[in-house]
Amino acid sequence: MVVRIGMIGAGFIARLHATALRSLGPDAAQIVGVAARTEGPREQFASEFGIQDTYADYRDLLARADVDAVDLCVPNHLHHPMTVAAAQAGKHVYCEKPLTGYFGRGEAPDQVSKTPREVMLRETLADSDEMLAACAAAGVQLCYGEDWVYAPVLEKARRLVQVSNSPIMELRGEESHNGSHADYAKRWATSGGGALLRLGVHPIGAALQLKRWEGQLRHGRPIRAAAVTAEVATLTDIGGVPRDEGSWLVTDWVDVENWSTTIIHFEDGSRGVFIASDNILGGIVNYLELTLAYGRIKCNMTPNNMCEAYAADGTVWGDEYITEKIQTSAGWTYPSPDEDWVRGFPHELADFVAATRDNRPPLSDGELGRDCVEVIYAAYLAAERGARVTLPFNAS
Numbered sequence: 001m002v003v004r005i006g007m008i009g010a011g012f013i014a015r016l017h018a019t020a021l022r023s024l025g026p027d028a029a030q031i032v033g034v035a036a037r038t039e040g041p042r043e044q045f046a047s048e049f050g051i052q053d054t055y056a057d058y059r060d061l062l063a064r065a066d067v068d069a070v071d072l073c074v075p076n077h078l079h080h081p082m083t084v085a086a087a088q089a090g091k092h093v094y095c096e097k098p099l100t101g102y103f104g105r106g107e108a109p110d111q112v113s114k115t116p117r118e119v120m121l122r123e124t125l126a127d128s129d130e131m132l133a134a135c136a137a138a139g140v141q142l143c144y145g146e147d148w149v150y151a152p153v154l155e156k157a158r159r160l161v162q163v164s165n166s167p168i169m170e171l172r173g174e175e176s177h178n179g180s181h182a183d184y185a186k187r188w189a190t191s192g193g194g195a196l197l198r199l200g201v202h203p204i205g206a207a208l209q210l211k212r213w214e215g216q217l218r219h220g221r222p223i224r225a226a227a228v229t230a231e232v233a234t235l236t237d238i239g240g241v242p243r244d245e246g247s248w249l250v251t252d253w254v255d256v257e258n259w260s261t262t263i264i265h266f267e268d269g270s271r272g273v274f275i276a277s278d279n280i281l282g283g284i285v286n287y288l289e290l291t292l293a294y295g296r297i298k299c300n301m302t303p304n305n306m307c308e309a310y311a312a313d314g315t316v317w318g319d320e321y322i323t324e325k326i327q328t329s330a331g332w333t334y335p336s337p338d339e340d341w342v343r344g345f346p347h348e349l350a351d352f353v354a355a356t357r358d359n360r361p362p363l364s365d366g367e368l369g370r371d372c373v374e375v376i377y378a379a380y381l382a383a384e385r386g387a388r389v390t391l392p393f394n395a396s
């Protein structure tokens with residue numbers, strides 16, 4: 001069976017997904033239509049990937065009887081309404097990270113970030129539950145787009161953990177870079193949070209999946225997060241950070257944090273420590289480290305030293321791609337032969353397509369997406385209170 005996909009969104013991540021879907025071959029998956037808000041990028045995307053039908057309104061794509069699944073590559077605040085609408089139309093859903101978030105409930109956009117974190121957590125969980133329930137009621141899969149879960153290095157780590165027969169005692173992870181240039185990322189009302197949500201969701205998602213998997217393996221039930229502690233900050237506000245046009249760091253944040261550290265206390269007593277920062281020069285940092293009783297595993301996605309290159313100045317490598325978010329290609333760099341592969345995108349889309357074809361849950365499912373936003377908004381609450389928040393969250 002060929003899985004027929006409707007792509008919603010035609011921007012950065014839609015391109016990565018379409019490239020990964022194309023690599024599966026036309027007998028496995030085909031993008032039969034694309035919906036996106038702006039015409040130019042939509043038509044450009046369609047011609048680039050040989051997609052015949054384009055739509056300004058995503059509901060026209062949902063109305064097509066021949067679409068099996070929709071791939072939501074749209075801004076965060078659209079994940080919840082589009083997932084519910086797609087499920088009600090009987091489509092399997094691929095939803096990018098984060099599953100959803102708090103973007104306001106009618107308050108003015110500049111007031112959204114001032115909402116008490118407990119309200120944010122409660123509302124985000126309500127929306128997540130609605131997404132899960134809509135998919136369950138329609139009998140469709142909710143596939144959660146956490147590519148780290150599928151990264152080959154994480155797959156290798158699972159195999160090493162399995163044969164070691166050791167508990168995962170500690171996890172340390174980070175995603176950091178020099179800041180997002182996208183305008184929506186700078187405002188709570190469109191992003192749902194800052195570095196903690198936008199970047200931290202990756203290492204936290206991979207760690208939650210690993211502990212769930214470990215629990216199933218060792219005890220026949222998942223090991224979940226039991227408590228969260230956190231700090232958030234806007235480090236570009238500390239004074240002395242240049243804000244001129246030429247700054248290497250993004251500094252024009254409106255009302256979101258650009259640094260966070262989260263500690264997760266898991267049910268089995270193990271811990272996870274996660275950093276997310278928009279203030280790191282030198283290229284994107286993506287890693288997860290596992291401490292075992294009999295060993296250690298370092299999963300270095302970026303940078304990794306599969307390829308090391310030296311250039312006397314920044315012109316030597318011309319326009320050849322080096323790696324994401326480096327400021328210069330001069331000196332020693334770590335050129336990435338295939339960044340999409342390293343970060344798990346082809347593997348993610350292959351699993352989502354198989355999950356659609358066989359109507360079975362993917363490795364990264366809606367429950368994991370819900371767990372991630374529960375931990376992240378509990379972390380915002382913990383940072384606000386200056387105190388640990390226990391899970392599962394009980395608003396009373």
Ligand SMILES: NC(=O)c1ccc[n+]([C@@H]2O[C@H](COP(=O)([O-])OP(=O)(O)OC[C@H]3O[C@@H](n4cnc5c(N)ncnc54)[C@H](O)[C@@H]3O)[C@@H](O)[C@H]2O)c1
Nearest residue numbers: 009010011012013014035036037038073074075076096097
């Ligand atoms: N997994 C990852 O590593 C990763 C990386 C980047 C982004 N993302 C996620 O992907 C999502 C999209 O981010 P992006 O960077 O691709 O953004 P983008 O701005 O590049 O693209 C967004 C697309 O959504 C379309 N869109 C907006 N409103 C729409 C509407 N109402 N109907 C139809 N289309 C609409 C826009 O036209 C655009 O094509 C976000 O949720 C983000 O968190 C994930």
